[in-house]
Amino acid sequence: MxxxxxxxxxxxxxxxxxxxxxxxxxxxxxxxxxxxxxxxxxxxxxxxxxxxxxxxxxxxxxxxxxxxxxxxxxxxxxxxxxxxxRITQTNEAGRCAVLLPLLAALPQPLALLEVGASAGLCLYPDRYGYRYGDRAVGTGEPVLTCAATDLTLPAEPPRVVWRAGLDLNPLDVTDPADIGWLDALIWPEHEHRRARLRAAAAVVAAEPPLLVRGDLVDAPPALAAQAPAGAILVVFHTSVLHLVPEPRRAAFAAVVSGLPGHWIANEGAGVLAYDALPPPPTAGSLHVLALDGRPMAWTRSHGEELIWFS
Known part of the structure; x- marks a missing residue:
């Protein structure tokens, strides 16, 4: 095995x-x-x-x-x-590039709750800049690049008024040991991701999110209840559930489906069950981006490509 x-x-x-x-x-x-x-x-x-x-x-x-x-x-x-x-806690800010089109299309403003947040780098999609081919969205740093296919891109990033993260072991971007672990999880050749990690960590350190230690099935309802009135709650996760046994995945899906607002999942193909998916466009590892249980696109695991379903 x-x-x-x-x-x-x-x-x-x-x-x-x-x-x-x-x-x-x-x-x-x-x-x-x-x-x-x-x-x-x-x-x-x-x-x-x-x-x-x-x-x-x-x-x-x-x-x-x-x-x-x-x-x-x-x-x-x-x-x-x-x-x-230890657990793998790859906190790749680049994944915000595949989340951005869904987040920006929702009613605004947003209250973000990330499950499996690690150090919270993906809780700041409104602060980063993006480049999809020759199209730029936002003006922040770092600039996240993503190849996008069959997608109408938003004119601007979403408006986020509250952000919180849930993790079994939340990491602190101001702790050199925690940053060292995140750096060690970046694959050897990916120097651009190391630079992105440092730039995104600076954004998070300037205005730290609420990070809570807890289980993904038991803790979300209480944390979601802290979201401010008038904001649209969005619970999201990327590359998390493959680490969770299947019965707990089902329990999590039941919990998050019962919360107000929206649920965005970006997980490896086969991690969550969907009624039907189009044939994968290429070989290799692909994720499925879904909104409220409806699959919307294929993505690459670090946010480098987004292929919208036609």
């Missing part, structure tokens, strides 16, 4: 996105020593992004599989300890 997970990650997630991680994940999928060490962890803790991020956090090499193997074996007690207490 673990070997297959790493082999699939190499092909579906990393190919043409991160040659380093494609090569590394493929090697781990055939490495009986590392697979044996990973077998001592709970199944949810064996995922490639968590292992690779922890090794990078500890200063280990990821560019060459043989060096990675030697480091991981030599430092396995430290790696295992970190993997047991």
């Amino acid at each position: 673990t070997a297959e997970m790493y082999a699939e990650f190499a092909v579906r997630e990393a190919r043409e996105v991160s040659p380093v991680y494609e090569r590394l994940a493929s090697a781990v999928s055939r490495d009986e020593v590392l697979l044996g060490l990973l077998a001592g962890l709970p199944a949810a803790k064996r995922q490639p992004n968590l292992l690779f991020g922890v090794v990078r956090l500890l200063g280990g090499p990821v560019e060459h599989p043989a060096e990675f193997h030697d480091f991981a074996v030599a430092h396995w007690p430290e790696i295992e300890a970190e993997m047991r207490v």
Whole structure:
């Protein structure tokens, strides 16, 4: 099972996105020593992004599989300890580029509640700038780029009057250790995402959101109740539910569907059940962007592409 997970990650997630991680994940999928060490962890803790991020956090090499193997074996007690207490919390502000068209089309102003918020970087879609091909929206920094197909773009970003995030382990952008973990989770070749992380963190630090520690099924109703009157509540999440067991996903969907306002989901294909989806336009890993349970578009996991359903 673990070997297959790493082999699939190499092909579906990393190919043409991160040659380093494609090569590394493929090697781990055939490495009986590392697979044996990973077998001592709970199944949810064996995922490639968590292992690779922890090794990078500890200063280990990821560019060459043989060096990675030697480091991981030599430092396995430290790696295992970190993997047991950490979760993948990639906080990619670029995902706001695929959320923006839906958010801007809703009645304004908005009260945003992000589930799986990490450090809250995706709670500021109104503060960033965007470029879709040759079309610009907004004037903020960082500027988030996204290839958009079959989409009428908004004239301006949404108006947000309240923002709150829910996470099992909220991160603080002013804490160097938390920023270090977010940096370690960015794939090796993606220097543009590292620069974007720092720029987005500066936006968040200037006006921190309300971040609450809690479970995605139990906590949303009480947090949603704090949204100001007169604002349209939008509960949203991106690349979160694949970490949640299926029964809890269903429970979460039932809870969020019962809240006032709207629900935006941006999750990997197959994570949430939809009646029908068009054929995927390309190979590789795609997410489904949905509004109130209705699928609207294919997206790439870091917000780099949005393909609207016709």
